[in-house]
Structure formats: C-alpha cells, structure tokens
Amino acid sequence: MSALTEKELFELAPLAALGALDGEDQAAFARALPSQPRLQQELLAFERVVELLPLALQPVAPKLATRERVLSGPVPRAAPRPAPLVTWLAAAVAVLSLGSALLLREQRDAAQELLRAANEQAVWLAKDNRRLLLELDRASSIGHLITQPTLRWVSLAGQKGASGRALYDPSTREAYLLVAGLPKAPAGKAYEVWVIAGGAPTPAGTFQTDDMGQALVRLPALAPAARVKAFAVSLEDEWGVPAPTGPIVLSGDTN
Amino acid sequence: MSESPRPSLLQKLAQGDKTALGEFYDLYSGLVNGMALRILRDVSEAEDVVQEVFLQAWRQAERYDPSRGSPEAWLCTMARTRALDRLRRRAARREDAPDAAPVPRLLPRNEEALAVRKALEGLSADQRRAVELAYYGGLTQSEIAEALGEPLGTIKTRIRTAMMRLREALGPTT
Numbered sequence: 104m105s106a107l108t109e110k111e112l113f114e115l116a117p118l119a120a121l122g123a124l125d126g127e128d129q130a131a132f133a134r135a136l137p138s139q140p141r142l143q144q145e146l147l148a149f150e151r152v153v154e155l156l157p158l159a160l161q162p163v164a165p166k167l168a169t170r171e172r173v174l175s176g177p178v179p180r181a182a183p184r185p186a187p188l189v190t191w192l193a194a195a196v197a198v199l200s201l202g203s204a205l206l207l208r209e210q211r212d213a214a215q216e217l218l219r220a221a222n223e224q225a226v227w228l229a230k231d232n233r234r235l236l237l238e239l240d241r242a243s244s245i246g247h248l249i250t251q252p253t254l255r256w257v258s259l260a261g262q263k264g265a266s267g268r269a270l271y272d273p274s275t276r277e278a279y280l281l282v283a284g285l286p287k288a289p290a291g292k293a294y295e296v297w298v299i300a301g302g303a304p305t306p307a308g309t310f311q312t313d314d315m316g317q318a319l320v321r322l323p324a325l326a327p328a329a330r331v332k333a334f335a336v337s338l339e340d341e342w343g344v345p346a347p348t349g350p351i352v353l354s355g356d357t358n
Numbered sequence: 359m360s361e362s363p364r365p366s367l368l369q370k371l372a373q374g375d376k377t378a379l380g381e382f383y384d385l386y387s388g389l390v391n392g393m394a395l396r397i398l399r400d401v402s403e404a405e406d407v408v409q410e411v412f413l414q415a416w417r418q419a420e421r422y423d424p425s426r427g428s429p430e431a432w433l434c435t436m437a438r439t440r441a442l443d444r445l446r447r448r449a450a451r452r453e454d455a456p457d458a459a460p461v462p463r464l465l466p467r468n469e470e471a472l473a474v475r476k477a478l479e480g481l482s483a484d485q486r487r488a489v490e491l492a493y494y495g496g497l498t499q500s501e502i503a504e505a506l507g508e509p510l511g512t513i514k515t516r517i518r519t520a521m522m523r524l525r526e527a528l529g530p531t532t
Contacts, residue, residue: 117521118499118514121489125498152525154431156493157438159474162388163395169405173383173412174376220414222439290526314529 120149259355278322299333371419397441442496477527485520
C-alpha cells in the first residue's frame, strides 16, 4: 500500500486515540508517527479528549466490603493445620502436589498481573514520550535558533490585539511563528501561515490556537535563497489552501 | 482535567500512608466502579476491577506523575484495561453479559462532567454508539463496522466526525 498523505494520517488520529485502528491503517499510522511532530500533537489532543469520556459516567459506589478488601490489602493465607504423624507421608505427597499447583497458579497470576501493569505503563509512557519529544524538539530548536547571530525576526500585527512574531534564520532556513491573542478558529477552519518572498505567497502550514489564543508553530524550511519580505496568517479551510482566500488576520514585513 | 490538590494525596500514598489510601478510595472508587460497570455490566466483576485498580494504585503510586494526566485519567486507564481484558476473556468463553446489572446512566458529577455529558449529547446517536463501542467495548474500526453491519469507511468517518465535535466542545485542542 502506498504511503498515506498527511491529511489521511490526520484523519486516523482520532481513531488511534480511541485505540480503534487496525490492519494497514494501524501499521501506516505507527510508521508515520515517530517522524511527524504535528501528527503526534494531533494524537495527543485527541487522547486528552478520550481521557475525559469516563467523567460523563455516573459514579457508582462499590459495596463497603470492597473498600475493606482494598484497605486490608492482599488476603493473608490461612495457616496450614498440622497433619497426624501416621498420615504424614500421604499428606506430604498431596501437599507437594497441591503446593506445586498453587505455586504455578500463583506464578501465572503474578505474571499476568505484571503483564497488565506493564501494558498500562507502556500506554502512559508512550503518551508521555510523545509529549516530551515534542517539547524537547521545540525547545532545542528554538534554543538553537535564538542563539544564532544570523537570527531575524518579524513582528506581525492584527485586529483586536492579535499579534505574532516570526523567528527565522536564512542560513539554516529554520523558522518559527509565535502567536497571541488569536481566537480559536471556527469549526472546519484553521489558520494558515504564508511566507512572501517576492512572488506569490507560499503556504507554510496550518495551525490552531489554544484556549488562551496562543500558538507556537514550527514552519517548514524556508525555500533556499529565499529573501523573505513578509509573513502573514489567514483564516482558511481546515486542511489549508494553496493560495490565500480567507481574511488576513496577522501580517508583518521585514522592513 | 482540572488541576486539584489530589496529587498530594497520591504522594502520601506513595509514602505508604494507608489513611491516604482510604481517602483516595473514597474520592475515586465511584468513578472507577462506574467505569468498570459500564464496560462489564456485572456488579461482582466490576468490584473485582475496583479492588485490583486500587491495589495497583497503592503499589505504583510512587510512579505517578501528575504531568502525564490527572488521577482520574490514570485510574480510568487502569480500570478500562482491566475491564476490557475481562470482557475479552468472557467473549472468548462466549459468555453473555448478565442482564440484571444496571448500566450507569449519564449523570453529571461536577462542571467538567457536565461539559463532557453535554458534548456527548451533542453527537448523533450513531456517532455516540460508534465512539462507545470503541471506548467501552474495546472494538476496532473493522469490528465496529462488522457489529453495526456498515461499511468500514462509513464507520471511520463517523468516529472521526464525532471525535472532532468532542474536541471542539471540550478543548483545548493543541
């Protein structure tokens, strides 16, 4: 099967968060995820939604006996009764057999318990790992960028207090956009970044703002030898468009 | 999920404070039991899950990291895994869920719960059913399509649309 497009992968993220992917979709998603920070971010956002689902359930108090069992911890084993001397040998054989069976069952239960705990831990660690990798990637990239003597920045301004700053390094072509004061895009819409370097505006990815109206967006590498003249942000369809069609909400030039 | 002082209770748990275990149990056992009961529809099995989850929380409290999620999310992840394990074992034995056990109704506990309930009520019945089969039934997209007798593409679109609507309603989204 051919590789899925970014849009197709993003469409799988909600199903992945629910654990509902299977077959080739699951394999393709797992292959793409490690190398796609935006997809990881998308998955995390849906995983947060999934975590909220059980809150809608009505709490149902368990029986008091369950509380007592939990607070008393594992049930202590009953002490074995002493066997009469005359039946010692027969009892010993029986006890050994029973003991072996009990031991095996106990070991099997313990192994299953460990496996379950490991699986749960793996789910949490995988989620945590994705979040940390994203943060680390952003932090190290921005940290590197802002220490470069070749760093340039452009302030962007919009209406109703919206503002932004594009940071970029023409030598490495790395670029970031920080945004504040932009309300959340309506359903089915997203903000799209545009880089203007002489000709027509070049699309540089879509993003959503958080509840605070903020976003930190890593832009795709700027075109080689591009002399950036301006950055702009417009409101477009969710998956972006090749040329701006919606209202420009932020803009700023390099002069 | 909202910030709360509850992680400090977990810190006490990690230090082996049995009084804290009682408080922790009293705070969250209803949620865990409701979750297990929703999946298993069997009072006795659900309470076994409650016991397992809280004993596991007791053993693993020192590993809990609040930055990974709320205590509710942590406990519900454990409860869901264990309840779905039992559900699958039951399915393998071809046992049906007992009829007598009540399925918890959707009732709000607090503002956050109310928001989740409202978001779920904003979905169509088909969308909600598909999401519930995935989350509470542990079914994959193909299994849901088979269970509902509908094309796989339809199910994928339905779940995606439902999740997008939930995300919009519940945010934050990034």
